[in-house]
Amino acid sequence: MASIPTIFRPAAARRRGGLWLACAATVLAAGCAVGPNYKRPAAPVPAAYKEAPGWKQATPNDAADRGAWWTVLGDPFLAQLEEQVAVSNQSLLAAEANYQAARQIARADRATFFPTLSAVGSANKSKSPSFSSATPSARGNTTFSASLQAAWEPDLWGRVRRQTEADVASAEAVAAEVASARLSLQSTMAQDYIILRILDARAQLLDNSLAEYQHALTITKNKYTVGVAARSDVILAQTQLDSTRAQRIDVGVQRAQLEHAIAVLIGKPPGDFAIAPQAEFTLRLTEAPPDLPSRLLERRPDVAQAERDMAAANARIGVQTAAYYPDLSLSAQGGYQGFPLHRLFTDPTEFWSLGSQLTETLFNGGQRRALVLEARANFEVSVADYRQTVLTAFEQVEDGLSGLTILAQEAEVEKAAVGEATQAAQIALNEYNAGTVDYTTVVTAQVTELSNRETELNILQARLTSSVTLMTALGGGWTAGDLPNSRAVLH
Numbered sequence: 001m002a003s004i005p006t007i008f009r010p011a012a013a014r015r016r017g018g019l020w021l022a023c024a025a026t027v028l029a030a031g032c033a034v035g036p037n038y039k040r041p042a043a044p045v046p047a048a049y050k051e052a053p054g055w056k057q058a059t060p061n062d063a064a065d066r067g068a069w070w071t072v073l074g075d076p077f078l079a080q081l082e083e084q085v086a087v088s089n090q091s092l093l094a095a096e097a098n099y100q101a102a103r104q105i106a107r108a109d110r111a112t113f114f115p116t117l118s119a120v121g122s123a124n125k126s127k128s129p130s131f132s133s134a135t136p137s138a139r140g141n142t143t144f145s146a147s148l149q150a151a152w153e154p155d156l157w158g159r160v161r162r163q164t165e166a167d168v169a170s171a172e173a174v175a176a177e178v179a180s181a182r183l184s185l186q187s188t189m190a191q192d193y194i195i196l197r198i199l200d201a202r203a204q205l206l207d208n209s210l211a212e213y214q215h216a217l218t219i220t221k222n223k224y225t226v227g228v229a230a231r232s233d234v235i236l237a238q239t240q241l242d243s244t245r246a247q248r249i250d251v252g253v254q255r256a257q258l259e260h261a262i263a264v265l266i267g268k269p270p271g272d273f274a275i276a277p278q279a280e281f282t283l284r285l286t287e288a289p290p291d292l293p294s295r296l297l298e299r300r301p302d303v304a305q306a307e308r309d310m311a312a313a314n315a316r317i318g319v320q321t322a323a324y325y326p327d328l329s330l331s332a333q334g335g336y337q338g339f340p341l342h343r344l345f346t347d348p349t350e351f352w353s354l355g356s357q358l359t360e361t362l363f364n365g366g367q368r369r370a371l372v373l374e375a376r377a378n379f380e381v382s383v384a385d386y387r388q389t390v391l392t393a394f395e396q397v398e399d400g401l402s403g404l405t406i407l408a409q410e411a412e413v414e415k416a417a418v419g420e421a422t423q424a425a426q427i428a429l430n431e432y433n434a435g436t437v438d439y440t441t442v443v444t445a446q447v448t449e450l451s452n453r454e455t456e457l458n459i460l461q462a463r464l465t466s467s468v469t470l471m472t473a474l475g476g477g478w479t480a481g482d483l484p485n486s487r488a489v490l491h
Contacts, residue, residue, distance in 0.1 A: 033158025034325070035318020038165075038311045041383050043297065043390040051401035069476045070190050073464070074284035077275075078193050081266060085182075085189050088267035092185060095178045102174040103489050106167035110490055112160050115152035120335070121145065147335025147351075157325040162318030164490075169312035171489045176305035179478050183301060187472040189265050191465050196258045198461040199251050200278045202454065206248040209450050213241045216429070216446075220439060233439035240443050244450075285460075286467050299475030300393050304483060306386040313379040320371040326360035393473065400470030407463045414456050421449040 070082050085092070125142045155161055217237040223229035255277075263273035297303050334352035361368070428445035431437040 032156075033161045033318055035158070035162055035321045036314060038314040040307060041310070041386070043387050045297070045390070046394060049394075049398060049401060051398050051405065069471045070186065070468075072284070072286045072467075072471075073190065073194075075193070075197075075282055078190065078283075081189055081193060081262065082186050084266040085185050089185055089265055090267050092178070092182055093267075095174075095181045099171065099174045099178050102167075102171035106164060106171050106489050109160065109167050110164045112153070113155060113164075115150050115330075118149045120147050120149060143337065145335060145337035147333055147337075150332045152330045154328055154330070156328060157322040159319055159322035162315045162322065166312040166315035166319065168486045168489050169308045169315060172483050172485075173305045173308035173312065175484050176301045176308060179301035179482065180305060183472060183476050183478060185265060186476070187468055189262065190468045192258050192262050192265070194283060194461060194464045194468070196255060196262070196275065197278055197281060197283055198457055198464075199255045199258070201281050202457055203248065203251045203255070203277070204279070205450070205453055205457070206244060206251065209446075210241065210244050210248065213237070213244055213446070216442065217241055219433070228435065229439070236439050236443055240446070283464055285463055296393055296397065296474070297390060298480040299478065300389075300473075301475065301478050303386075303389050303393055304480045306382070306389040308483070310379065310382040310386050313375070313382040317372065317375040317379060320368070320375045323361070323368045323371065326358050329357040329359070331355045331357075396473035397470065400466055400473050403466035404463065404470065407459060407466060411456070411459050411463065414452065414459055418449070418452045418456050421445070421452040425449040 068079065068082070070078055122145050123142060127141070217234070220229055220233050220237045224231060224234050259273065259275055260270035262275065263270040266273075297307075332352075332354050334350075336350055425442075425445040425448070428437060428442045432439055432442045
């Protein structure tokens with residue numbers, strides 16, 4: 001608590017000042033924080049995951065390292081990109097700056113707990129007309145003053161405490177928002193990278209098909225030259241080749257756009273960034289985790305954000321409730337005023353004052369009650385938002401689990417279909433070479449084979465994406481314990 005330095009107070013003033021401070025401390029100690037204390041409302045939590053029957057659920061203190069969750073995909077280059085997202089993405093940097101701004105709001109409001117102390121110095125020169133017989137001063141008089149001023153509003157009803165409580169909770173919500181944004185961006189990076197590598201595999205598939213179709217066109221032309229094939233067979237073979245070339249070009253367009261998106265995610269100009277095509281597909285499929293966290297509410301930053309928003313809304317009820325009670329203001333001033341300057345700090349020029357003011361609003365047309373009711377309604381909004389966020393979190397986990405299970409079954413069926421289509425295409429080509437079928441049969445079989453192989457890649461992409469979605473739905477490696485506490489926010 002600030003007070004007037006001893007050099008500026010006579011003994012009597014010091015005694016009165018001590019009494020004033022003792023009274024103020026007594027009044028402050030008797031103060032209370034009005035408004036409801038925060039208690040987290042219940043949320044709809046299922047007993048088990050529907051899409052994971054019989055699986056063991058982890059405890060909230062699970063020690064498994066899920067920090068760099070993307071490493072389960074087994075691609076070192078993806079790991080490098082994910083690390084760059086965390087430090088270079090401009091949207092994430094903006095979110096982190098928002099958190100710092102929220103911290104400063106909390107610190108600024110907490111500062112009103114304490115008195116303000118000001119030092120004031122002035123020099124005024126003046127000249128007044130003289131009506132006496134004495135000769136007036138030609139130069140006028142100069143008055144100097146130096147003083148300290150202190151003012152304080154004791155937090156009798158906890159308005160400042162509740163406001164600081166709300167600010168801290170809001171800052172923690174923003175910190176959770178930063179974590180949510182980081183997780184979302186890293187998830188987007190993983191999904192974009194998966195699609196890019198699937199496009200590399202598709203490009204290789206189309207290149208292989210183009211080589212086969214070019215060989216088939218050559219055979220058809222040779223047969224047409226010797227008169228054992230129709231002109232329509234040559235045209236059909238050429239059409240198939242050109243159509244596949246168009247698909248290959250489209251793959252290049254899609255890949256370039258993904259490269260650009262990945263560059264922006266890591267904060268680089270698209271023109272300065274490139275990813276070399278990969279000859280071999282290295283991304284690794286992962287199974288659903290055998291021990292899902294039983295406390296999903298502690299694993300999702302968006303859930304933590306919604307919960308902290310509730311805490312802030314609850315504290316603001318107390319802020320508005322405090323307006324029903326009177327405000328007490330305490331003030332003190334002491335210093336010296338006089339002239340000349342070299343005699344300023346002497347007893348004859350000393351002055352001091354102590355004061356207090358109690359203010360109570362007697363009538364404001366129901367404004368206070370309306371503001372309290374508004375704060376309570378806003379709290380109910382935050383409760384509903386929190387519960388909806390929880391429901392959405394469980395929905396996304398269930399979606400991820402069902403996706404992995406169903407897509408695994410689909411992959412097995414499609415794998416068999418690819419083998420059958422490959423065999424059918426080879427038989428059709430052999431029969432055409434033997435002259436027992438027309439070229440339309442070959443084209444149909446080859447188109448079916450290519451389509452099934454592309455479907456197989458699409459299923460692989462969906463499985464990899466679903467695994468990323470599930471890890472994201474489980475919060476990645478984040479837990480509510482990563483949120484800054486009030487000390488971290490205010491210091």
